[in-house]
Amino acid sequence: MDRREIAALLAYIGRLDPRTTRTDQGEARDQLAQWHELLGDVPLATPHGWDARITARQHIRNSPYQIIPADVARPWESYRRDRLSRHTDPTPSADPDDQAAWTAELVGTRRAVASGTAQPTEYREIASQSSDLRLEALLEQAGSRIPPQARAALAPFRPTRATREAAVAQGWPDPLSVHCQWCHAPVGAPCLRRRIDPDDTTRGKAQRTTPHPSRLALATEQTQPSAMT
Template sequence: MDRREIAALLAYIGRIDPRTIRTEKGEAADQLAQWHELLGDVPTATPYGWDALAAARQHTRTSPYQIQPADVVQRWEKYRRGRLARHSDPTPSVDPDDQAAWAKELVATRHAVAHGTLEPAQAQAIESGREEINPRLQARLDQVGSCIPPAARAALAPYRPRRAAREAAVAQGLPDALSVRCAWCLAQPGESCRRRRIGPDGGARGTAPCATHPSRLDLATAQQAQLTEQTQQPALA
């Protein structure tokens, strides 16, 4: 606020709280200089919710104490912090390899949000329901059959042998034992079976990965047969 805006603010405060009125010319000048020194970087109003007159009115309504410049500054700082807390930095429009320009645009956007001249950018929520896939991406997925290309999958096989063994079994038409819950060790789908470590007192000390329990493989085989039967019934009908 400039000196004219400060004078208008003091005149408004004087109307709602006569205690702030200074009748002596020297006192009025000192009061104006003090408020301008402390509120010079605080705007009178912004397009998105800030109003110094409303802040002064709210203080007078809720506090029995005479308003001070710090009371307006505190409300302004609370307004700025609230806007920045709701802001999620959007991706700058400049070249990401230009670090100086990238940082400059981020800082300028945050400054505009904090000072009420730009609305905070909200992070987009994850929507339920499926969106249409880009045709080029769908064509690529149809070509490779998976989001992981075959060459990359083969290169990763030595580093994840269990996953490679499962994929090889499924490719041969065999059941995937890890697709069902193990009734023996209670391992959840996708988790390897585990065996208990028993202490000298007979109590369980922990668990360790182990080979798939036969009952789990039998359950996966039965489930696969059931699904195959359900798939064939409509065709026979």
């Protein structure tokens, strides 16, 4: 805020709380200089939700204490932090080989967001109604969102899924498409095996890499009618 805006803010505050009004010309001049020194980098208002007058009015309504510059500066800093925390840097339009222009555009965008003159750019949803035709064509060509090489590399780290995918690839039914009648694992969840102590008490359960035979038999039974048609 420049001195004119500070003066307007003080006049507005004075109408709501006469305690802040300075009748002596010297005191009024000192008050104006003090507020300008502390709030010179705080805007009076922005297009996106900040208004120092609203902040001052809320303080006067909710606090019995006379307002000071910090009561305006603190909410402004919170406003800035909130906007920057929700902002994700969009890819600059500048040439990435021009490091100075690239950095300048990033910094300029962040400053605009922090100052309230531009809205934060947040992450777009991964799933949306619109689709990229080029991406869809590549996925159709590849046949899977995970390339076969990557799937093979991940197999040791997810043995249950690897066993399931191997069974489907060989033409066997997917055993996880049905619930397990033995361990009562729901659809989509791997089978469980009980951990037994020497005294025959159940200590806990652990996931099985392979499904129970009865589960595979049930999946086979349920897929046979569809295979015969």
